[in-house]
Amino acid sequence: MVLLRTKHELREWTADKAGRPRILVPTMGALHAGHTSLMDLAVKRAADGDVLATIFVNPTQFGPNEDFDAYPRQLKADLELCSDHGVTAVFAPEADEMYFNDTTISVQESRLSHRLCGASRPGHFDGVCTIVTKLFILTQPTAVIFGEKDFQQLAVIRRMVRDLDFPVEVFGGTTVRESDGLAMSSRNAYLSDEERAAAPIIEKTLREVAAGIASDRYSSPQTARTALAEGIASERLARIDYVDVVDASTLETLETFEGAIPRLVAAVFFGKTRLIDNVGLPEGRD
Numbered sequence: 001m002v003l004l005r006t007k008h009e010l011r012e013w014t015a016d017k018a019g020r021p022r023i024l025v026p027t028m029g030a031l032h033a034g035h036t037s038l039m040d041l042a043v044k045r046a047a048d049g050d051v052l053a054t055i056f057v058n059p060t061q062f063g064p065n066e067d068f069d070a071y072p073r074q075l076k077a078d079l080e081l082c083s084d085h086g087v088t089a090v091f092a093p094e095a096d097e098m099y100f101n102d103t104t105i106s107v108q109e110s111r112l113s114h115r116l117c118g119a120s121r122p123g124h125f126d127g128v129c130t131i132v133t134k135l136f137i138l139t140q141p142t143a144v145i146f147g148e149k150d151f152q153q154l155a156v157i158r159r160m161v162r163d164l165d166f167p168v169e170v171f172g173g174t175t176v177r178e179s180d181g182l183a184m185s186s187r188n189a190y191l192s193d194e195e196r197a198a199a200p201i202i203e204k205t206l207r208e209v210a211a212g213i214a215s216d217r218y219s220s221p222q223t224a225r226t227a228l229a230e231g232i233a234s235e236r237l238a239r240i241d242y243v244d245v246v247d248a249s250t251l252e253t254l255e256t257f258e259g260a261i262p263r264l265v266a267a268v269f270f271g272k273t274r275l276i277d278n279v280g281l282p283e284g285r286d
């Protein structure tokens, strides 16, 4: 496995591998089983091509009061995981390699990205779209893999690829969970023991309500949303940022189940830690 630290090294590497399938797995590091499952998927899809992972804590997607400085950084351990999971090369630049101090151009999506996490974290998806665009231009992948845990991010990137004609296939990788259902996330490390014990309420409630929708327990998306909010709020340590039942492709709040593919989404604070999760309807219904 090759470690590439500069754009120049990356360009030389991509030129050398020209014409081969190349699957990109963008990450911010602090890798866990959720990320390595994306790498495993990439290795399977790449066949005789290359898997390029990127590790970059992207400053432009963090708000001023968010956890950019605290975000876990563990390059050595991350590189070992990448190597163990068959990644061909890792691009891990410093921030000044990726951004100029006086950068004036960014990439913005103006509908899907303004709801849900975008409403709570203004500018977050501008940062994501900008860095992913730069990574697409620099790495020229044939395909890219993102985790479904960041369901809105996946939808925004699909829209960006469609609207900007990036010649890149986008794949989503299933969310990997701890044994008690909590979605794996680098931010789980911030939780106290008590918060960690409380956090599985998110997945438990999402699944219960999804099963309820599948068995016609709720007369409308609104009643399902209320059940989501009540279920999660039953946990004393949970502070809801949002819960919603949305259309899986437009992310618009559903007004009716008629003809819809619902996705249940939630963002919940435990102390200062904000966790997100989402589920579709049980097998056969989503």
Ligand code: PAF
Pocket (backbone or CB within 6 Å): 026, 027, 028, 056, 058, 061, 128, 131, 132, 150, 153
């Ligand atoms: O999902 C992430 O880890 C980040 O948002 C991404 C896609 C690597 C862009 O910085």
